[in-house]
Amino acid sequence: MRIRTAFSLIGLWALSLPAFTVQAQAITTDKARDVMDAILMQSGISATLSDATLTSDGAAALTYDDISLGLSGYSTPRTLRMNGVHVTVRDTDQANQVDLDIKLPERAKMNAEATSDQRDLTMRNAGGYLRWDTVKNAPVTFDGFADFLIGDEPVTRKHWLMNGLVLQWLPQQARVSWQSAEWTGPNREKRGSTKAASLIVYPGDNGETHLDYAHDGLWLPSLLQPRTVRIKSSSEGLPWTEAKPIIEKGFLDMLTGTAPRMARKQIGNALWQKAADNGAPVKIDEFYIESRGLEALGTGELLAQHAARYGFTGEMDFNLLGKDLLQNLIGTPESPTLLGALVPFAVNGLASGEPGPGGTTQYGTRLLADGRIVVNGVTVYQAPNGG
Incomplete structure (x- = not known):
């Protein structure tokens, strides 16, 4: 499925999450720049600060151009480039934590040496929210979203598109979902589509790890099509305290330019290793499949x-x-x-x-x-x- 680039776009949402500003104090542009410098450096993103002002409600509004993020895990070296990313930084009522509201531009490009590996990217209402710990230099939570994403290959005219993308990392939940997606072969030959998909990982009442997956309306050019799938699984022998760091690292890797296919493989391998070491059975509490x-x-x-x-x-x-x-x-x-x-x-x-x-x-x-x-x-x- 050609959705890898969509996740790379959200690499800038290692700038992302719900902002709760109860009794938040005003922030200076110097502090906001320091926070952003730490985030950009840790995420491997280079950028030029083109504007920094204070807003009437005590926040710092920053604009970045010449943004460059190296992408890893692809067959050839690639770089995500964009201009005009707006970041609003606010102080919070929590010590050493700030909130960031990120708005991405409508156009971006994936550059590569081979023309066939390049992509023209279109993003509609794309961005996110981030709560950042300035002492640990780590995200506390993030919430990325996009109403619409599309990537076009200029030579073959292949494309992928997604609507209603949501990518969340909360203290007790990791989630990826979208409302519809489509991907094509050369000259826009339809290769597949799905109406909706959702993956949620979260802890249970006894600290076990749960994983729920579902998709609806999957179409593939094949005889057998699992059009609807529902899977609810859990593992008491794989505690959330052990699974959470693995999943969090995988999410952050995707957000900072690792190909989603590689990041998913790394998450799966690490979880399998932990489960094997623990002798932990994974229970499929329920699965449902429908196809023609x-x-x-x-x-x-x-x-x-x-x-x-x-x-x-x-x-x-x-x-x-x-x-x-x-x-x-x-x-x-x-x-x-x-x-x-x-x-x-x-x-x-x-x-x-x-x-x-x-x-x-x-x-x-x-x-x-x-x-x-x-x-x-x-x-x-x-x-x-x-x-």
Whole structure:
């Protein structure tokens, strides 16, 4: 999905978060500049301060031009460039904390040596709020947003766009969501779209870590499309106190120019390592998938293990509605279709179902340490080389 650049834009929202100014005091332009210098230096952003004034309500209004942020994790070196970023800095009622209100310009560019790697960026009502600890030189909370983002590749005419983007880091919650997105191939050939998506990570009542994910209206140019997905998961063995620093670092990496794909991989690897070290099972409290007349609802539990062939062992139990539609698509073990012949384990797994309530088919699936997949007691997949 071509949304990587959108997150890089929010790199300047390492300038971002809800401003609570009860009994806040006036701030000087010198203090505001010092705060911004620390943030820019820590974020790897170079910029030229072109204007600094005091407002009537005791805030400092700063304007920055010639902004440059190096982007990492891409196939070639790239740089985000923009002018006219407005930052309003206010003191707060909390010692050593200030609030920043950031407004990004409507136009920006991603520069690269190869023309095909360059992007023309359009941003509508993009910016954010940041509460910054001036002693720790670290964000306390941030809240980034954009009504509309679009990136165009000048040569191939590929593009991606997003509406209603929200990126939050609060003391007890991390969240990424958007209202709609679309990405295309050369000459605007549609490659995919989604109506809405949301990822929220937060602590539970007993300090465990919860992760909720959902998307609606996913379209892909393929036979099987998980158009709607809902997943609610939790892990008591992976406490929020251990997960929070990992997630926070990943968010800050994305905000300061790391490609989201790389940052997500780093977050996932670090959480898996922590879960494996703790022997912490991840409970899938509920999952729901809908795709062209197919529906599946179930629960499960996964255990991160160093010795497991695929990094996890676990079980998933679910009821499937629409088995006949799938069987028409991939066939049976005795008579697979051409597609089914390419994925025989899917054919065997589908055929292993047992009658369930309300016309559904029940499946009890196990992933073993040696890589075998067992469905209702039948081994439907044997990993190569005997394990």
